[in-house]
Amino acid sequence: MHAVTGHYTRVARNINMERLRNNYLFPEISVLELEHIKKYPNAKVISLGIGDTTEPIPDIVTLSMADYARALSTREGYRGYGAEQGNKALRKAIAETFYGDLEVKDMEVFVSDGSQCDISRLQLLLGSNVSVAVQDPIFPAYMDSSVIIGQSGDYQDETLKYRNVEYMTCGPKNHFFPNLSTTSRTDIIFFCSPNNPTGHAASREQLEQLVAFARENGSIIVYDSAYSAYITDESPRSIYEIPGAREVAIEISSFSKFAGFTGVRLGWTVVPEELLYSNKVPIINDFNRIVCTCFNGASSIAQAGGLTCLSSEGFQAMLAVVDYYKENAKILVDTFASLDLKAYGGVNAPYVWVHFPGSRSWDVFAEILEKTHIITVPGSGFGPGGEGYIRVTAFGHRETILEASTRLRSLFP
Numbered sequence: 001m002h003a004v005t006g007h008y009t010r011v012a013r014n015i016n017m018e019r020l021r022n023n024y025l026f027p028e029i030s031v032l033e034l035e036h037i038k039k040y041p042n043a044k045v046i047s048l049g050i051g052d053t054t055e056p057i058p059d060i061v062t063l064s065m066a067d068y069a070r071a072l073s074t075r076e077g078y079r080g081y082g083a084e085q086g087n088k089a090l091r092k093a094i095a096e097t098f099y100g101d102l103e104v105k106d107m108e109v110f111v112s113d114g115s116q117c118d119i120s121r122l123q124l125l126l127g128s129n130v131s132v133a134v135q136d137p138i139f140p141a142y143m144d145s146s147v148i149i150g151q152s153g154d155y156q157d158e159t160l161k162y163r164n165v166e167y168m169t170c171g172p173k174n175h176f177f178p179n180l181s182t183t184s185r186t187d188i189i190f191f192c193s194p195n196n197p198t199g200h201a202a203s204r205e206q207l208e209q210l211v212a213f214a215r216e217n218g219s220i221i222v223y224d225s226a227y228s229a230y231i232t233d234e235s236p237r238s239i240y241e242i243p244g245a246r247e248v249a250i251e252i253s254s255f256s257k258f259a260g261f262t263g264v265r266l267g268w269t270v271v272p273e274e275l276l277y278s279n280k281v282p283i284i285n286d287f288n289r290i291v292c293t294c295f296n297g298a299s300s301i302a303q304a305g306g307l308t309c310l311s312s313e314g315f316q317a318m319l320a321v322v323d324y325y326k327e328n329a330k331i332l333v334d335t336f337a338s339l340d341l342k343a344y345g346g347v348n349a350p351y352v353w354v355h356f357p358g359s360r361s362w363d364v365f366a367e368i369l370e371k372t373h374i375i376t377v378p379g380s381g382f383g384p385g386g387e388g389y390i391r392v393t394a395f396g397h398r399e400t401i402l403e404a405s406t407r408l409r410s411l412f413p
């Protein structure tokens with residue numbers, strides 16, 4: 001919060017901003033981390049909190065960005081604005097690399113500066129008059145952006161939920177997939193797989209049910225596949241692997257966790273041509289309009305790096321880093337298993353979702369921080385369905401993950 005001075009304007013606060021509860025989760029945790037460091041200046045704090053990548057980006061990728069950037073200082077190499085939808089070669093490479101024979105056309109791929117930014121642009125596209133369903137727990141940008149654009153009603157302290165939002169509870173009891181027979185119809189279904197925070201990747205059968213549900217109800221699925229590179233088993237990596245999905249789903253994805261681009265910023269959204277509004281107008285036309293009006297294309301330097309990530313050498317280098325994080329995840333899963341704690345995820349995602357039955361997430365977060373100097377994320381920050389859980393990230397240097405494992409083992413012997 002900024003300091004309040006004597007002067008104030010005559011501008012009323014946006015009612016939707018007024019509706020938002022709590023601060024955005026991750027900055028709130030950063031504040032607690034800083035307070036902890038102040039209290040224990042000599043402690044070696046380990047952050048398994050915010051899911052930020054830690055390993056260096058392979059040389060092949062950074063050199064391509066450096067070359068591109070250097071060329072901007074030459075007459076021949078200088079480039080200004082690019083196409084708002086992204087560089088043609090990159091759109092093609094994304095379609096080929098991530099969608100292979102799934103019929104995704106280059107022109108259906110919109111390159112972005114990251115999927116979080118595209119979540120908001122999609123909200124702008126959808127507007128405030130649509131009804132929405134969200135997984136519970138879910139990555140907070142979905143719920144918060146729905147509130148900000150005006151899709152929700154007021155927050156209810158009794159239920160810890162916003163009104164007019166369909167919360168699709170996902171936990172071990174329902175194999176982390178909502179019971180669709182009791183889920184109300186909504187216009188939009190936000191669905192993230194592999195899921196942040198639970199780490200669960202929906203199975204083919206689950207996604208077939210989801211697509212059938214959307215088709216029956218005339219709904220649109222906004223499918224977030226930001227962690228698809230982490231899928232180890234047979235789970236689909238894209239919603240378009242499910243027949244019929246092209247007519248009901250938008251997919252957003254990212255280079256952040258696949259290529260360590262959390263700071264570089266690059267992602268994409270696929271809007272299939274067959275996806276239509278009730279008046280039969282193609283949604284891709286409107287998304288194109290939003291991108292041209294509210295964005296202006298991703299950084300050309302980031303796009304040069306993205307293209308190299310998708311070269312065969314670049315891709316192998318990216319996957320090696322993903323494998324490194326997956327090994328970290330295994331260390332964490334094994335740690336919690338050895339402590340007789342139920343830990344989910346960590347196989348198809350860089351997140352481990354740990355259950356502390358009967359405890360409150362913030363209490364577990366505080367106890368772990370106080371006694372081990374490890375930052376986690378309280379599960380309830382992802383929605384009421386996350387109460388009793390904490391999320392632990394597998395992003396970290398190996399020695400840090402091993403040290404965290406040792407400290408956790410001593411806390412819960």
Ligand SMILES: Cc1ncc(COP(=O)(O)O)c(C=O)c1O
Nearest residue numbers: 114115116139196226254256267
């Ligand atoms: C599910 C999910 N979607 C989107 C994002 C945002 O990614 P980006 O860095 O591409 O904005 C994240 C980041 O943690 C995420 O977990």
